[in-house]
Amino acid sequence: xxxxxxxxxxxxxxxxxxxxxxxxxxxxxxxxxxxxxxxxxxxxxxxxxxxxxxxxxxxxxxxxxxxxxxxxxxxxxxxxxxxxxxxxxxxxxxxxxxxxxxxxxxxxxxxxxxxxxxxxxxxxxxxxxxxxxxxxxxxxxxxxxxxxxxxxxxxxxxxxxxxxxxxxxxxxxxxxxxxxxx
Amino acid sequence: xxxxxxxxxxxxxxxxxxxxxxxxxxxxxxxxxxxxxxxxxxxxxxxxxxxxxxxxxxxxxxxxxxxxxxxxxxxxxxxxxxxxxxxxxxxxxxxxxxxxxxxxxxxxxxxxxxxx
Numbered sequence: 179x180x181x182x183x184x185x186x187x188x189x190x191x192x193x194x195x196x197x198x199x200x201x202x203x204x205x206x207x208x209x210x211x212x213x214x215x216x217x218x219x220x221x222x223x224x225x226x227x228x229x230x231x232x233x234x235x236x237x238x239x240x241x242x243x244x245x246x247x248x249x250x251x252x253x254x255x256x257x258x259x260x261x262x263x264x265x266x267x268x269x270x271x272x273x274x275x276x277x278x279x280x281x282x283x284x285x286x287x288x289x290x291x292x293x294x295x296x297x298x299x300x301x302x303x304x305x306x307x308x309x310x311x312x313x314x315x316x317x318x319x320x321x322x323x324x325x326x327x328x329x330x331x332x333x334x335x336x337x338x339x340x341x342x343x344x345x346x347x348x349x350x351x352x353x354x355x356x357x358x359x360x
Numbered sequence: 361x362x363x364x365x366x367x368x369x370x371x372x373x374x375x376x377x378x379x380x381x382x383x384x385x386x387x388x389x390x391x392x393x394x395x396x397x398x399x400x401x402x403x404x405x406x407x408x409x410x411x412x413x414x415x416x417x418x419x420x421x422x423x424x425x426x427x428x429x430x431x432x433x434x435x436x437x438x439x440x441x442x443x444x445x446x447x448x449x450x451x452x453x454x455x456x457x458x459x460x461x462x463x464x465x466x467x468x469x470x471x472x473x474x475x476x
Contacts (some may be wrong), residue, residue, distance in 0.1 A: 186438065201406065216455070218448050218451060218452040218455075220445065220448055220449055220452060224441075224445050225449070227438075227441065227442045227444070227445050228442065228445035228448065228449040229449070230442060230444055230448045231446035232446060232449070239450075242449070242450070242453055246449065252449065252452045252453075252456075254451075254452045254455050254456070256455060286463055286467060288463060288467065288470070290465045290466065290470075292395070297459075297462070297466060299460070299462045299463060309456075311456060311459050311463070313459050313462070313463070320455070320459055322452075322455060322456045322459060324456065338464040
């Protein structure tokens with residue numbers, strides 16, 4: 179079993195960082211069952227250190243540098259499984275409950291019966307806000323949590339960098355509402 | 361007066377030194393060979409305490425060299441940690457971007473289907 183584990187832990191670590199972002203600890207147990215696990219934890223001083231090393235001459239890196247200046251943390255968990263049904267709905271629900279109770283707005287929500295893939299994007303405005311992405315299909319679970327002041331404009335600026343697309347959030351919002359109404 | 365007395369007077373009569381006498385004496389003094397230090401003097405030189413300047417220099421070196429070495433290694437460590445963190449950051453943004461892209465594609469696909 180090939181396991182890709184990328185863990186960068188902040189020296190100041192733990193409680194402070196997790197207190198502001200989503201608590202992803204309940205996903206830790208999935209790494210034992212997954213065939214591939216990708217884990218990125220960048221918070222506090224480490225995020226600022228990473229930003230210092232971004233080149234100002236590279237346009238893409240310069241944009242990311244500007245974006246990161248307002249951020250407090252980036253947390254990524256990707257679990258890939260050999261078989262279906264290794265993780266349960268309860269694993270996703272635990273994350274979903276957090277975002278719902280902490281005043282996040284779901285800007286995009288997709289439930290595809292065809293390929294049984296669910297994707298949700300949550301956004302929270304303000305200094306303690308951020309972006310949360312939950313993508314779940316039978317053989318893969320991805321949770322991305324970007325913590326910090328990330329406005330819709332900044333999200334648009336992210337578009338075009340390293341494959342991040344531009345999203346017309348207002349359009350998607352209305353679309354999501356329409357889908358939910360149906 | 362006896363002949364003997366005359367002879368003595370003659371032999372011990374006052375005579376002036378030659379004109380180059382002073383120069384010859386000084387020349388002998390300046391050219392006198394330096395005496396080799398004795399074994400005792402050699403030991404004394406060996407155990408003689410070093411000069412203050414050398415002690416100060418050694419102390420400064422013993423402080424500065426480790427300090428500079430530590431600073432250099434710390435810089436190297438920070439550089440490596442920073443580069444690693446940068447790679448993690450780019451990687452994380454790439455994953456977030458890919459997921460956003462996929463979600464956008466899904467939304468567009470569903471939108472097209474609904475329009476049709």
